[in-house]
Amino acid sequence: MAIKYELIKECKQTGARLGKIHTPHGTIETPIFMPVGTQATVKSMTPEELKEIESQIILSNTYHLYLRPGHDLVEKAGGLHKFMNWDRPILTDSGGFQVFSLGDLRKISEEGVEFRSHIDGSKHFISPEKAIEIQNSLGSDIIMAFDECAPYPADREYVKNSLERTTRWAKRCKKAHKNTDTQGLFGIIQGGIYKDMREQSAKEITELDFPGYAVGGLSVGEPKPLMYEVLEYTTPLMPKNKPRYLMGVGSPDCLIEGVIRGIDMFDCVLPTRIARNGTAMTSQGRVTIKQARFYDDFTPLDPECDCYTCRNYTKAYLRHLFKANEILSARLFSYHNLYFLLKLMKNIREAIKNDNLLDYRKEFFEKYGYEL
Numbered sequence: 001m002a003i004k005y006e007l008i009k010e011c012k013q014t015g016a017r018l019g020k021i022h023t024p025h026g027t028i029e030t031p032i033f034m035p036v037g038t039q040a041t042v043k044s045m046t047p048e049e050l051k052e053i054e055s056q057i058i059l060s061n062t063y064h065l066y067l068r069p070g071h072d073l074v075e076k077a078g079g080l081h082k083f084m085n086w087d088r089p090i091l092t093d094s095g096g097f098q099v100f101s102l103g104d105l106r107k108i109s110e111e112g113v114e115f116r117s118h119i120d121g122s123k124h125f126i127s128p129e130k131a132i133e134i135q136n137s138l139g140s141d142i143i144m145a146f147d148e149c150a151p152y153p154a155d156r157e158y159v160k161n162s163l164e165r166t167t168r169w170a171k172r173c174k175k176a177h178k179n180t181d182t183q184g185l186f187g188i189i190q191g192g193i194y195k196d197m198r199e200q201s202a203k204e205i206t207e208l209d210f211p212g213y214a215v216g217g218l219s220v221g222e223p224k225p226l227m228y229e230v231l232e233y234t235t236p237l238m239p240k241n242k243p244r245y246l247m248g249v250g251s252p253d254c255l256i257e258g259v260i261r262g263i264d265m266f267d268c269v270l271p272t273r274i275a276r277n278g279t280a281m282t283s284q285g286r287v288t289i290k291q292a293r294f295y296d297d298f299t300p301l302d303p304e305c306d307c308y309t310c311r312n313y314t315k316a317y318l319r320h321l322f323k324a325n326e327i328l329s330a331r332l333f334s335y336h337n338l339y340f341l342l343k344l345m346k347n348i349r350e351a352i353k354n355d356n357l358l359d360y361r362k363e364f365f366e367k368y369g370y371e372l
């Protein structure tokens, strides 16, 4: 079996769990944050640096790699692990979300989605079968079903039709998936913000018996409390002995709140995206380095952080790099932001072990500046 989840401990106070996911390229400790490497690279980081910060798994994407350089080239290279020189687990998203949010969408039909490339405007068509064929070529350890992520807001009728198509597509993905012994196919639960729809989607998708499941259709602009509410009634509908992946999340508060509500896996482009804008996540909240107050501030980005960036550079120097548009700026901020989120997840795993996750949340929120 490609993917085996080991539930190690359930938190006494919350829905949090400690677990391990065994994959052909290694074991992942959960709860886990997964750095995003959309185009076969976690922007500006080398695989060695990702290992230095203890990244256990990274994400890549069907839509992007199909358009450029083409999944057949990656297959010819021996698969994504060899192509990008990353020998630990990789998860690829199916492209459904990206087609809807990136490409110039032409039309959705039962067969699949016709769209224009965001790169050169050329016309393309992705079906559930095509999305699986591409991910089989990429050789990622965890692949995602081709789904439709309904927009927010969306009315009940739209959400119902969309989740029912996502179920039909999930069945087609399961049928098309070839390498079941080396690649685990995860199903994706939709249903928007409607409890009865989430129940219907969870039932239909979990009936298909996938090795893991994602909660899709969230982090699409809905208020955070609404996302938390949807999680509260959706994760209990998901099998306890399988990993639960909340797609596209997120910021430090959402990671903690998601773990408390039973989520094991997260991904988000934030750490590397805000890094390119000179913004850091720190123990005292966000720091945006271009502010004048940092001109002659010779203290580290985050006094409580022991990462390479914080041990060797000052805010004044980082501000200079950013203002001078130096490439090193994006690298040093990305390194720190990824380290910060991976360290946060390590602290969360520790807190679950010690049964004090709620105290950890209180302490973290007070320092970071979130209201509980």
Ligand SMILES: CNc1nc2c(CCNCC3CCCC3)c3nc(N)[nH]c(=O)c3cc2[nH]1
Pocket: 036, 037, 038, 059, 060, 061, 093, 094, 095, 096, 097, 098, 144, 147, 148, 149, 150, 188, 215, 216, 217, 218, 219, 220, 247, 248, 249, 267, 268, 269
């Ligand atoms: C940011 N919010 C958000 N992201 C969602 C994503 C994308 C998750 N991140 C993928 C990586 C980013 C590029 C390379 C892979 C979603 N993906 C799918 N398939 N379905 C969703 O409902 C779905 C829902 C999502 N919501």
